[in-house]
Amino acid sequence: VPVPDPDSAGFWESARSGVLTIARCSDCRRWQHPPAEACRHCGGALAFEPVTGLGEVFSFIVVRQATVPGHEAPYVVALVQLAEDAGVRLVGVLRVAQDVAAVGLAVRVELVRHEGEDLPAIEFVAVGPP
Numbered sequence: 528v529p530v531p532d533p534d535s536a537g538f539w540e541s542a543r544s545g546v547l548t549i550a551r552c553s554d555c556r557r558w559q560h561p562p563a564e565a566c567r568h569c570g571g572a573l574a575f576e577p578v579t580g581l582g583e584v585f586s587f588i589v590v591r592q593a594t595v596p597g598h599e600a601p602y603v604v605a606l607v608q609l610a611e612d613a614g615v616r617l618v619g620v621l622r623v624a625q626d627v628a629a630v631g632l633a634v635r636v637e638l639v640r641h642e643g644e645d646l647p648a649i650e651f652v653a654v655g656p657p
C-alpha cells in the first residue's frame with residue numbers, strides 16, 4: 528500500500544478525487560514521476576497538473592500468485608508510458624486477458640477504489656481495438 532509523503536501528497540490527493548495528475552516543472556515544463564521536492568532537470572518548483580491518462584504498454588508481466596487486493600491470479604501488471612511524456616511511467620494492473628497484453632497496447636488509466644483501501648489503485652484498461 529502506498530504511503531503518501533510530502534512529495535507525493537498532491538498526487539494522492541488528486542487521485543482520491545478521481546483525477547490523475549503528474550508533477551510538472553513550472554520553469555522548464557518537463558513532467559516528472561515519481562514526484563520530488565524540485566525538478567531534477569533544472570531545480571524549478573513542481574506542481575501537479577492533470578494528464579489525459581492515455582498511454583501505451585512499455586512492458587508487462589503476468590502475475591500467477593495474487594498480491595494485489597481485488598484481483599485473482601493470473602493477472603497482468605504493466606509498466607505504462609504516458610502520452611504526455613514517454614519518460615513518465617506508471618505501474619498497475621492491466622485489466623485485459625493475458626493474450627491481449629502486448630508492448631505498445633494503447634491503454635487508459637483508471638483510478639479504482641478497492642474495498643477497504645484508503646487510496647485508489649492505478650489500473651489500466653485497453654482503448655481501441657486490441
Ligand SMILES: [Zn+2]
Nearest residue numbers: 552555566569
Ligand atoms: Zn525544470
